[in-house]
Amino acid sequence: MILSGKAKLAGVLGWPVGHSRSPRLHGFWLEHYGIDGAYLPLPVRPERFKAAVRALADLGFRGANVTVPHKLAAHELADSLTGRAEAIGAVNTLVFEDGRIRGDNTDGIGFYENLRTAAPRWPPSDGPAVVLGAGGAARAVLVALRDAGVPEIRLLNRTRPTAERLAAELGGGIRALDWERRPEALAEACLLVNTTSLGMTGQPALELDLAALPREAAVCDLVYAPLTTPLLAAAEARGNPTVDGLGMLLHQAVPGFAAWFGVEPQVTPALRAFVLAPG
Template identity: 50%
Template sequence: MIKACVIGWPISHSRSPIIHGYWLQQHGISGSYTRQPVEPSSLEAFMSGLGNKGYAGCNVTIPHKEAVFNLVSRADDTTERLGAVNTVYIRDGQLLGTNTDGEGFINSLKQGAPELQLANTRTVVLGAGGASVAVVNAILEQGATEVVVANRTREKAEQLRARFGTRVVPIDWDRAPDHLGDCSLLVNTTSLGMRGQPELGIDLSRLGERTVVTDIVYTPLRTRLLEDAAARGNIVVEGLGMLLHQAVRGFSLWFGVTPEVTPELRELVVRDINPVPMT
């Protein structure tokens, strides 16, 4: 039986077992995918013994993505550039790390807004934290002319420019509405709007009518940002798609089958996010 897992601290919130469990069943694969709580002080020992525990690999979530980057061999240039790993697999006894967050983001956009073209266009990204790094890199790889990054601490936005070059344009947080008129895509990479967090509260009155709006937050499925944009007639892409699509390559690396993100899988995860109350 092929085994994989997701590690984090804490890890009980992860919905990855739902996703991979669905694919294992769908493809009739004898395998398992479980949550493994790993505290930071135990991380190095867990990773060095991953193969001995019988795992083909693992997903990595908060707070371990940067630490695992330093414990594995980087599998590709994109991962090297991002400085963070979310997927680990074993080849010839060697731990290899890669990052599928960016491709998950792009493939979610392609599914939710197939007419969107990022090449030779401008994007506005809200937030410059860890989640924004993969998103900004992915947008640049699609050929965007400019990625405007608004962050409350401007220094962090400046760090993205230093990492990725002059196509990244850092701005102060309160200037973001000034840049919405001619962008092809608006992305929220902050936790604002998530359940239990304050609302994002951005003024969309200058948002271009053809601008696609997306949010990496998926609890709730539609944040206030997405609701407000949809009410204006803009195409919106929910954050759940990124979670589903980023899982595809890891499953392929461990279990040897490339799965599909289907409406049935989405509905399965939606039911976990919004369980139907017992009557």
């Protein structure tokens, strides 16, 4: 890759950041669309985060993605927030424009675009959605489903008070239920989403009897290592449409790339294969 003096620059701020797939993902699009630009891994310690963001803006960067552990600090630092970043309470995308820093959160839209693409008959019914987990990822999913007009969302978390607080804060038909009641919660559901780390390589599997889940309900796992989690394998075996977590990662990157590099990129099978390949 040879850059001109006018190259457009962006990157991902995290600590650590070496595991991030974002440089590979944006690098694929930059090359594919023949853009004079670069997207860099930017390891930044938490205590240096704000100074680093200001330095990037001073250096003429177009913006940056923000990952663990900086998403809340980015929310505090932004001069303005998109409605979805405000609702989610965290920022994963910064856009530098006219000396100001705009904070966005594209995790929810990435989740929803991936769901619509991977489960073409979505929504299969007007039944409730079931969301497992009440952490940062769950917030993005809940806001996306609420804003898409899903009338009822059943939220189940190991620590129930966390789910209750989140349901009260976000409103819009979100109801907290007991974690132990997850088999019954699946009755009449149109969607099941796992936002916990259960099922991830090295973590325990998510134990869940899917018997009550309607066969047309989409089953989505935000975990993408492994790509086919035990939950997705069980759902596939009984004929439910499944949606894996890699798609969300790819779709959440679209708005940032479009804002920084001026091209609305496509999520394609070739991109998926490239991001999955080691390297």
